[in-house]
Amino acid sequence: MKKLGSAIIGYGSIGPIHAEAISNLPQVQLKAVVDLNKEARERANNKYHCQVYEQYDQVLQDSEIQVIHICTPHYLHVPMAIQAIQAGKHVLIEKPVAINLKELADIKQILKLYPNTYAGVIFQNRYNETSIKAKKMIENKEIGEILGIKGILTWYRSEDYYKKSDWRGKWETEGGGVLINQAIHTLDLMQWLGGKIKAIKGSVDIRSLQNIIEVEDTAEATLYFESKYRGIFYATNSYTENSSIELAVHGSQGNITLRDRQLILTKEGQSTIIAKDRGIQKGKPYWGSSHQKQIDDFYQCIIQKKDYSISIEEAGIAIEMIQGIYQSDRTERPYKMQYL
Ligand SMILES: NC(=O)c1ccc[n+]([C@@H]2O[C@H](COP(=O)([O-])OP(=O)(O)OC[C@H]3O[C@@H](n4cnc5c(N)ncnc54)[C@H](O)[C@@H]3O)[C@@H](O)[C@H]2O)c1
Structure with a gap:
């Protein structure tokens, strides 16, 4: 079976934890990392030899990428997730899913138009x-x-x-x-x-x-x-x-x-x-140790077409x-x- 391709947006403190979790999953390949910061892009490229981009739009056009991990500052979660969903990608968003109730309503509304999209939120x-x-x-x-x-x-x-x-x-x-x-x-x-x-x-x-x-x-x-x-x-x-x-x-x-x-x-x-x-x-230490388990479960749900619990x-x-x-x-x- 062809591996699922993924991209991480934001490679600051938490992005690398997602990258490592993905690299441990045999059915998934980290294809790209996006970060505005050059040093962050270099760190990702040196470790995973993946594509690195400065601008988010570039990964949205890549048909080899099916899953986008959003690891950016809070105010970017919903706008970036909506762009990804509209580009036909699944999204796994770091907490918090949104910064207010209006944003929460916006993303729920968009998801109604894309019923086959997997959208999960990290609560490891x-x-x-x-x-x-x-x-x-x-x-x-x-x-x-x-x-x-x-x-x-x-x-x-x-x-x-x-x-x-x-x-x-x-x-x-x-x-x-x-x-x-x-x-x-x-x-x-x-x-x-x-x-x-x-x-x-x-x-x-x-x-x-x-x-x-x-x-x-x-x-x-x-x-x-x-x-x-x-x-x-x-x-x-x-x-x-x-x-x-x-x-x-x-x-x-x-x-x-x-x-x-x-x-x-x-x-x-x-x-x-x-x-x-x-x-x-x-x-x-206070992040806990369960990102790996949650990310694995999210991908297993996509692969096995099961509902994902932390919607x-x-x-x-x-x-x-x-x-x-x-x-x-x-x-x-x-x-x-x-x-x-
Ligand atoms: N689940 C957890 O326990 C846990 C722990 C830490 C952080 N987080 C969450 O992860 C998210 C990121 O936190 P962090 O601590 O890694 O922040 P950070 O500031 O360390 O990293 C954010 C990264 O995003 C990049 N970025 C900013 N704007 C961008 C854009 N427009 N396009 C591409 N890249 C962009 C920055 O250059 C930076 O490298 C937050 O939502 C935070 O709450 C979750």
Whole structure:
């Protein structure tokens, strides 16, 4: 069978992780990398001997390329994805799928015109062994009925992190701060594990990066789930290190906690490690190690003509949650989720 040809757009921090994942897939070939930056193009070419382009349009015309990986700054995701879909390509988009609800609606609208297109969004932490096991334990009621969920992210982003980047820290190009960039995975996992959300009340603030960023470095929210329990969420880039995210589910017959790449079950005061994420970490440790698994699954769905689970609709839920927190901060009232 002829290999599927792929291209990566944006070869900054995350693009190389996609390239390596593709290079490990026997049914796929990395044909091209696009980046405005010459040094990034050289790095890609030296390692993978693929075509490199400065302009995105050039790969859209190449009929040998069927799948486009969008690894560019946030504000380019939807415009680039729409161009690719209209050129007849499948797309795998890094999170966040969109920076606002208008963009989310735009890409959904376009996809209706191209029903055979595969469009997936990276939420690699759903593929962690610990996350998958936690989901199964909840479904099998191993901790009884859910009573509450909490998600806590306390990370550090320096002034330099923002000053060295031309797109981070700005509403127009990043689309938000800690919520849309760092904590989006935690929000996604909270709704994936906890189920449908009725409403969200939250607030955002800048606590340490005043005069450096326009967007929030700190956010908190209460998630009101349809099944009556609550979720408690807190995220900040204003801590002093990137400590482990803690995501816990309180059940009527025990608790489960995801922390430090482990899933811990606590019942009657006894804690047991149920699962560990064993994958080799590439890139920053807090990115997790599951890009390979997610990218493999996406291609297997294309090859076997199966539905892909983390669709635009699915990834859009976290975007609505984030927009809901912003709206609730402005109005000081809960935002009612609409699952747009
Ligand atoms: N899933 C994860 O855990 C994870 C981790 C890190 C980053 N990301 C996401 O990946 C995306 C990229 O982040 P990053 O950290 O790699 O950013 P980055 O700034 O390091 O890299 C972006 C690259 O895109 C290139 N670029 C910008 N505009 C372009 C254009 N018009 N055409 C072609 N190339 C262009 C830049 O030159 C740069 O090399 C973001 O959406 C980010 O949120 C996801």
